[in-house]
Amino acid sequence: MSREGKVSLKDVAKAVGVSPALVSMVLNGKAKQYRIGDEIAKKVRKIAKEMNYAPNLLAKNLRSGKTQLIGLIVTDISNPFYANIARIVEDRANELNYTVLISSTDENFENTERLIEVMQNKGVEGLIVVPCDGSRELIKGLYESNFPVVLLDRYFPGIDVSSSCLDNFRATTLATTHLIEQGHRKISLIAYDTEMYHILDRIAGYEDTMKKAGFEVYIDVQKVNILNSKPGILDALQNMVHEKHIDAVIFLTNMLAINGLYSLNEMGVKIPNDLAVIGFNRNVAFDLHYSKITFIKQPIEKIAEQAINTLVSRIKNRNHLLKSFLEPELIVQESSLRAS
Amino acid sequence: MSREGKVSLKDVAKAVGVSPALVSMVLNGKAKQYRIGDEIAKKVRKIAKEMNYAPNLLAKNLRSGKTQLIGLIVTDISNPFYANIARIVEDRANELNYTVLISSTDENFENTERLIEVMQNKGVEGLIVVPCDGSRELIKGLYESNFPVVLLDRYFPGIDVSSSCLDNFRATTLATTHLIEQGHRKISLIAYDTEMYHILDRIAGYEDTMKKAGFEVYIDVQKVNILNSKPGILDALQNMVHEKHIDAVIFLTNMLAINGLYSLNEMGVKIPNDLAVIGFNRNVAFDLHYSKITFIKQPIEKIAEQAINTLVSRIKNRNHLLKSFLEPELIVQESSLRAS
DNA sequence: TCAAATTGCTTAATCGTTTTAGCATATGTG
DNA sequence: CACATATGCTAAAACGATTAAGCAATTTGA
Structure with missing residues (x-):
């Protein structure tokens, strides 16, 4: 028994009275392949179990060059969506x-x-990344060095990196269409200032739908900063409600929706009578709100599974590439229904 | 250059024209200790940087017997508290x-x-665990095998395992005292059925405070199941409100509070006029509720930091032991204030 | 019956590090 | 000048696993 009380291959080999090589072969299920005798194989398995042998993964991985490790880089793991x-x-x-x-x-x-860099040093075989503003070239570099990457939640058009995202254009198309069907005309959008395409697509879906519906009414897309968003959102909403007299609002992210609802409370705006509201991503607060909030639901399971599956395929086959844009669903609740 | 395009120590050594041992010594800052010449050391560092050398952590860890890996086992990482x-x-x-x-x-x-077991096989040097019902002996076994463990959020009295928890008794003492000060007398508690001490302590804090205040009124502690809690909580609350005519309720967990508020909405109970409410742990829904919910705030940063610090101390010093019970804070908002 | 094939195992190299022991050469001491 | 010490480096073993190559002993085939 070597250090730390851990049983090694050698220990098992000694106990059985054979070479470490044989033990390795048996325990890796290659007994047939290496023509190991049945009785001795059985004995090895038995004693290994008795001794509570567990392979040292470090050694195993060092030898094989595989770490069986992947990295997940999100913007904030304490954000429920990413959690x-x-x-x-x-x-x-x-x-x-x-x-x-x-x-x-x-x-x-x-x-x-x-x-x-840290993750690569730790030997991850691939990465699932939620890229942030300005990281296009960084991701492109990874791609060009042939390192397996899958983008999650966000993507970059024009570079051949796999991605697993929502169909963001469709998401706001659904929401906008629903509001129009409910009879709303002056519909506004609260977005935030970024060059990331998931947000740009959401904006585009809204604009496109409004234009196609023939609503000349130009609705200003207020840009608010994502970090200190509360005062910004209050301003934006006051402008929208009191100056522009809008009758519906779509929040482009969950955080914007939460802060927006908070501001609307402060302003004394009644939902949905004074203003129809649609949020993004499920949130417990939506169901507990005095007017249950309609929201755009992302297929979280599919997005996550798609990402990991694609990454593993890519690790095993350097040519694998999959860009998927998954279908959103509009969960209609009280906040977006026209007061009758 | 070996496989995978990765630069190894040997590659650097060859490039500089020295032995791998020397390169290792220099790059680990042990040049002085091993009497390496200044010029050659400088050269090694320069070339290593040029070649973009990064040590293979697998090999490093295999050699040192250290993995620099720890495990965090929670009940559910998608629960915002644990996230x-x-x-x-x-x-x-x-x-x-x-x-x-x-x-x-x-x-x-x-x-x-x-x-x-899986984590131990992966070579973690220690574990932070949120233990579940029935895992007392399992944890005790770990402790007895001298494996570094720190319990988080929950603990077991009587076994000498480090833990980083809330002072749960104090938490409900604070809440109950506050409600009494607000003039409430018929205060109830919604707990869930478990043998875990963090919950038992919360119940005890409440009972103790009520008894000391001399309120004979016996408030039934409804036990509801944690899994399918919604119908159970509705029943419990209907009983409390309509039969027992209580005027305040404390929810012992965040989930109970959320589902409880949901039920109270359905029942048409008005907070705080019909019923005062106190929740557990911050939740965005609390601030967005029509009556902002008073809640018991855990010092999350302290709990987490205490846990990891204690674990690392324990890894480095087999005798280190620290059981800490951190101070809760009552965030008083509208839901618990006496209607005037 | 004897070479060839098969069976059942061991030896040793390897993965990328770290570190102990040791070997020259240079310097210091009396 | 001889011997001890200091200096600057290398060789080799080790961590724990995998696997190609090889070696006996046995079985098969013509």
């Missing part, structure tokens, strides 16, 4: 015999850069 | 040069058992 994703990735990865390393970037480019 | 914990543990662990493996047990004993 949900993490849980599913974790479960699926375990089934596939991979271990997941998780880290948060706080939407910061330097952090992203550093974390990718 | 928050995970984030802090992650950050602190990185500072201490550890990597964190996260898994979820779903409050299931077999899962816990399996995950602990």
Whole structure:
């Protein structure tokens, strides 16, 4: 028995009275292949179990060059959306015999850069990344160095990196169409200032639908900063409600919706009578709101599973590429229904 | 250059024209200690950087017997409370040069058992565990085998395992006292059925405070199941409100509070006029509720940091033991204030 | 009956590090 | 000048596993 009380292959070999090589072969199920005798194989298995042998994964991985490790880089694991994703990735990865390393970037480019390097040093075989603003070239670099990456939740058009995202254009198309059907005309959007395409697509879906419906009414897309959003959102909503006299609003992210609802409460705006509201992503607060909030639901399970599956395929086959845009669903509740 | 395009120590050594041993010594900052010449050391560092050398952590760890890996086993990483914990543990662990493996047990004993084994096989040097019902002996076994463990959020009295928890008794003492001060007399508690001490302590804090205040009124502690809690909670609340005519309720967990508020909405109970309410742990829904919910706030950062710090101390010093019960805070909002 | 094939195992190299022991050469001491 | 010490490096073993190559002993085939 070597250090730490851990039983090694050698210990088992000594106990059985054979070479370590034989033990390795047997325990890896290659007894037939290496023509090991049946009785001795049985004996090895028995004694290994008795001694409570567990292979040292470090040694195993060092030898094989595989770490069975993948990295999940999100913006913030304490954000329920990403926590949900993490849980599913974790479960699926375990089934596939991979271990997941998780880290948060706080939407910061330097952090992203550093974390990718750290993870690569730790030997991850691939990465699932929620890229932040300005990380296009970084991701492109990974792709060009042939390192397996799958983007999650967000993507970059024009570079051949796999991605597992929502069909964001469709999401706001659904929401806008629903509001129009409910008889709303002056519909506004609260977005935030970014160059990321998941948000741009959401904006486009809204604009496109409004234009096609023939509503000349130009609805200003207020840009608010994602970090100190509360005052910004209050301003935006006051402008929308009191100056522009809008009758519906779509919030482009969950955080915007939460802060927006908070502001609307402060303003004394009654939902849905004064204003119809649609949020993004499920949130317990939506169901507990005095007017249950209609929201755009992402297929979280599918997005997460798609990401991990695609990554593993990519690790095993360097040519595998899959960009998927999954179908959103509009969960209609009270907040978006026309007062009768 | 060996496989995978990765630069190894040997590659650097060859490039510089020295032995791998020397390169290792220099790059580990042991040049002085091993009497390496200044010029050659400088040259090694320069070339290593140029070649973009990064040590293979697998080999390093195999050699040292250290993995710099710790495990975090929670009941569900998609639960915001644990997601928050995970984030802090992650950050602190990185500072201490550890990597964190996260898994979820779903409050299931077999899962816990399996995950602990899996993590040990992966070579974690220690574990932070949120133990579930029935895992006392399992944890005791770990402790007896001298494996570093720190319990988080929950603990077992009578076994000398480090733990980082809330002072749960004090938590409900605070809440109950506050309600009494507000003039409430018929105060009830919604708990769930478990033998875990964090919940028993919460119940005890409430009972103790009520008795000391001299309120003979016996308030039934409804036990509801944690899994399919919605119907159970509705029943419990209907009984409390309509039969027992209570005027205040304390929910012992966040989930109970959320489902409870949901039920109270359905019942048409007005907060705080018909019923005062106190929840557990912050939740966005509390601030968005028509009556902002008073809640017991856990010092999440402290709990998480205490846990990881204690674990690392324990890894480095087999005798280190610390059981801490951290101070809760009552965030008083509208839901618990006496209607005037 | 004797070479060839098969069976059942061991030896040794390897993965990328770290570290102890040791070997020259140079320097210091009396 | 001889011997001890200091200096600057290398060789080799080790961590724990995998696997190609090889070696006896036995069985098969013509």
